[in-house]
Amino acid sequence: ANVATRGYKTLSTLKKMDINPVATDGDGTTQSLLLSLEEFDFKGKKVMVQLHGEKAPRLIKFLEDRGAHVFKVLPYQHIAPNSEIVKKLCNELMNNEIDAVCFTTAIQVRSLFDFAKEHDYYQEIRQVFKEQVVAVAVGKVTAEALKEEEIQRIIVPEKERMGAMIIELSRFYAN
The missing domain is CATH 3.40.50.10090 (Rossmann fold)
Incomplete structure (x- = not known):
């Protein structure tokens, strides 16, 4: 599987596991990750997105608009404050x-x-x-x-x- 990542902590962890992402962010932002993903063809591809407590609507829309079948994994959930x-x-x-x-x-x-x-x-x-x-x-x-x-x-x-x-x-x- 190809891997894309956002965030220096995730990138550091992947490198320790000898996993080299095909796309990364340049500055830690979702916008930067989206720019690095523009060159890839997602039409008909299955893409799994690990979310970190929120839905990441811009990333999901980006992938779906380019024809990806997106599967979301949400291991962490945000619990709204009182x-x-x-x-x-x-x-x-x-x-x-x-x-x-x-x-x-x-x-x-x-x-x-x-x-x-x-x-x-x-x-x-x-x-x-x-x-x-x-x-x-x-x-x-x-x-x-x-x-x-x-x-x-x-x-x-x-x-x-x-x-x-x-x-x-x-x-x-x-x-």
């Missing part, structure tokens, strides 16, 4: 009680904004991030999810680690 806690976060955001929100996964981004959409807070929450609250992403993939929600004020550390994320946030406020 709705009262998310509602409290939304209220605190809308009441200007929060200066920054740290996101450590794309799933967290989608979870917050899906909740906001379901409860008619979406436009207000997006406006809060546009004007007052800083979004802090642990890395490029999380930042990509924020950009998909049209959030532009994003702090992203060069080194994709939680500690680096907090240091970048402290530098932002020190300036």
Whole structure:
């Protein structure tokens, strides 16, 4: 089987197993992986996609649009946070009680904004991030999810680690 991979951790693990992917991302993002997959013919091919807690709609659509029969494997599942806690976060955001929100996964981004959409807070929450609250992403993939929600004020550390994320946030406020 041919293997494609996104993310440096997965690539490192595959290399340790002597598995050389035919396609990889250039920067850790789904968009970059999609660009590296454009040269392949998927018409009539069976493609298994291991998901990491979310559905990866852009990747699945990309493959299906090119004729692949996609089989999804979901070994990890995201369990949505308690709705009262998310509602409290939304209220605190809308009441200007929060200066920054740290996101450590794309799933967290989608979870917050899906909740906001379901409860008619979406436009207000997006406006809060546009004007007052800083979004802090642990890395490029999380930042990509924020950009998909049209959030532009994003702090992203060069080194994709939680500690680096907090240091970048402290530098932002020190300036």
